[in-house]
Amino acid sequence: MLMYVVRRLLQAVPVVIGTTFLIYFMVFAMPGDPILAMFGDKTPNQATYDALAAQYHLDQPFLVQYGLYMKDLFSGNLGTTFSGQSVGEVLARTFPVTLKLAAMAIALEFSLAVVLGLFAGLRKGKLFDNVTLVIGLVMLSVPIFVLGFLAQYFVAIKWGWASPTVGSDTSISNMWLPAVVLALSLFTTSMRLMRGTVIDTRSRDFVRTAYAKGLPGRRVIPVHVLRNSLIPVVTNSAANFGVLMVGATVTEGIFNVPGVGNTLYQAIIRGEGPTVVSFVTVMVLAYVVINILVDLLYAVLDPRIRYA
Amino acid sequence: MTQETTPVTDTAEPLVSIKDLEIGFQTGNGFVQAVKGVSFDIFPGETVAIVGESGSGKSTTATGIIDLLPSNGRITGGQVVFGGKDLTKASKQEIVRIRGREIGYVPQDPMSNLNPVWSVGFQVREAVLANNMAKNKKDADKRAIEVLQEAGLADAERRMKQFPHQFSGGMRQRVLIGIGLAADPKLLIADEPTSALDVTVQRVILDHLESLTREKNTALLLITHDLGLAAERASKVIVMYQGKIVEAGPSLDLLQNPQHPYTKRLIAAAPSLASQRLKSSKVSAVEAPQGDEIDLAAASAHRHEVVEQADHAGTPAIEVKDLTKVFSIRRGSFRSEPFTAVDKVNFQVPRGTTMALVGESGSGKSTVAKMVLGLETATEGEILIGGKDATALNREEMLAHRRRMQPVFQDPYGSLDPMRSIGSIIQEPLDVHKIGDRKERENRVNEVIDEVALPRTVLSRYPNELSGGQRQRIAIARALALKPDVVILDEAVSALDVLVQAQILQLLADLQEELGLTYLFITHDLAVVRVVADDVAVMERGKIVEHGKVEEIFSNAQTEYTQKLLDAIPGANIPLGA
16 A cells, blocks of 8 residues: 555656656747846846846756756755745645635535436436436536636626635635536536446446345445445546646636636746746646545545555 | 255145236337246245246246346236235335345345445345344344354354455355345245356355255245256246246156156256267267257267277377466565466367366366467466467467467357457458458358358347357357367356257357367366266366366266266256156
């Protein structure tokens, strides 16, 4: 078990190096001069320009820049943004916000998927099944920015049930609308997975055995059908969580959530190589860790799985 | 062993009385009637067996009694009277109360009938608690351990927390028997309780079931496709065919003096009841009474001479010398230890003959088959196919080698790709080995489909549209497409019904005669060995413990292990009337 975790973490090392290299290269290759961009309309004098270039290692060849950056990264220095803030501090401020939003969204997505999927599976082909399918497909096919703007306009602005933007107050009561939007955009696949597994599990031999023991349906369904059906759904939802940790950029933008997606987007626009790479590194690590946790969770849910 | 269950006198009230029971299924092709008016009684403490091929409605009848039909099944008529009440009209609550408590159920496949995510203890305890056999969890645990010990799991206490996948098939079946008997029901329905198990395990399980039900005076309804087993275990046998009872009566009478032609066919097809080597039906047609009925017993006389004439002097088709396979198996997280699955095995199979490799699961017989096929590398030893060493081949040689040797596997449902048509399945080996042009390949496919006696129309169909027996014919056709010299049959008939099994065995005998094939027949079923093989090698824990002509082994087994396997053939000792 411990060996398995260590091995998986070691596997993450080449992943982190590979992704940071690619990202660093892409930021490097982006058109435009980041130092000039910092000054906007004004042009800095040559001495200032050179000093800044030296500070950010921009006067060095690409590989040297990358090497220096990685050296800093592994010694715990994530560098500074162009506006002078420490990247580490920015991360420490934005990451918990994204984590919270993602956790809220996934909790909601998972509950929706399990409850709706279970009943859709038990009522296969009936009205409830068809209605949830149609709603699910609509949510899946509508682009998230449409869903986001609609929710913002109707729920927040027109009806006043939520604040239209999140801003600095990142409490649950202030962030529920973007969480709902994210959950709605994601729950369909988990729900359909749940429905399919429930239908499949219900016809399994061990369910018949459970009935043959004399168990009533109100025990067989939760203990033998629901419990077994959760395995793939948990995996799917956890994978969704990983996606959210990295990519709620659009939703964070619409609702002005001060999370990593939003900050990363702006850093990319400004061509801030170190900031972008630091963020991506942390995201990659978060994704890897979440996936390890998912795999471990899998072993908890399914006793047949053994890690060695 | 044969007739120990004592039928209660006719004056007693029947425990269950089934009257004109009709059950049907809603399918894609409309409503199909599976059980068409079945009536029989089971008296307290009595063992009744229902025998029939798959699709005869025997399992449907059994599950219909306690409303465990699949969701598309429905009782359309008749009565199941139990304790003065008609179960077909009982409410859901009443049925739930009767299940487990009054009528226990032991299902067919121990592999799929326990929930993989709950511990064995949890699942037995559930049965105890559901039927109010214990007041609290602690009592329930005690009772669960008791139940498992009764079912033959001596170390039940230690194993309560283990999960089903940590149990062998036989152990799981004991757990299921324990669950079925947890609440001391008055009737136990056992639906093919041992057909997924090794013969020796089967015997132990059935003995146990018999003594348990006798002790507690539980009535037993035994569903089986094996007439020998039914006759050995039950006092009354009911033969079902196409949803109807065609014959019923005291088991020995029925076996020795069958009235209905279907019962006669079943008896003739049961390898456990037949006695001699099967030969090509073309040879036996002269003496065989009816043309299309397959009689394993009758069709096996002169094979002996054929084998004698076989080219014993020439190079054997398969020769294995000191074949050894060592696996390293994991013990804990870090350690692994060597495990010798096959230990210095030697044998020869002369051209045109059949050698059976017999043993319980885990004896290493399938590993030998895999090594001979080149699907597994040998740790040590030599495999000579037609005199050529098959252990040290490069890719090209391996391809040529495989052309001469083809496998047929056990599960006709799992071994055919469901996404491909039958024609393309049979043609694939020809494509892989680049045999002839398109036209020639098509001709060859038509040829082999004729050889396995299927209509050419099946070529455009898909595996799921065929029955198990038809699929196994397809698997054989695929194996034959390349005109191999050697066919390795790995439990090729074990998953089939007796009647279908008899047909396939007959087909194999015919093909051997016609094409001069050499068979290596891997099986756990000695009853089948007797009708198909010339030589037999008995394997135990990786070693061949006994080797010789089939007649010699059967009449004069040298080792205890072989004798144990022979004794385990159900119904072997029942004297048959002609």
